[in-house]
Amino acid sequence: MARYTGPKARINRRLGTMIYETAGAARAMDRRPQPPGMHTRGRRPSNYGAALMEKQKIKHYYGLGERQLRRYFDNVGRKSGNTGELLLLMCERRLDNVVRRVGFTKTRPQARQGIAHGHFRVNGVKVTKPGYLLRAGDLIEVRGRENLKNLYRGVIANSPPDGLDWVSFDSEALRATVLSLPGAVDISLPVDANSVVEFLSR
Secondary structure, X not given: OOOOOOOXXXXXXXXXXXXXXXXXXXXXXXXXXXXXXXXXXXXXXXHHHHHHXXXXXXXXXXXOOHHHHHHHHHHHHOOOOOHHHHHHHHHHOEHHHHHHHHOOOOOHHHHHHHHHOOOEEXXXXXXXXXXXXXXXXXXXXXXXXXXXXXXXXXXXXXXXXXXXXXXXXXXXXXXXXXXXXXXXXHOOOOOOHHHHHHHHOO
């Protein structure tokens, strides 16, 4: 994705949920939860507008570009099952999402930056692609440099991880193991995926 560098609080307010988790964006959302802009009207969006908003939530939350999202959609469209659910489960398996959710970083942009700079290894191999899709049995660990380990230990100490049922996390060894693929209950983004599928199918 072309990295989004604009005002994150505006995205949160426009989409009506905490997509970006930075402290400043959270404070702005608390102060002004209404959509950005002067004299905004509480008009109900059309079906097209509502589906577009749900699609934008997925793109901003997981850090996807339009082409990447459509590539994921084409991939899951060839599989049996609920296409919307499969799309979100594929996004949940992204390396940057797992790095964020186990507690290595506070936000997904931080996770993407750390991965792009080569801070993490998967199964002993340095991975620099945030969109790398993890599989059951994969081992994620911080590279052996002491300055990197001190950096991530400090992040974990300040914000203890919540824990995932499908990933085990060893905060002392700075190591996470994917125990199984995520299920529907493991999806972290509240979004109407079926409306996104209808939107992308047009």
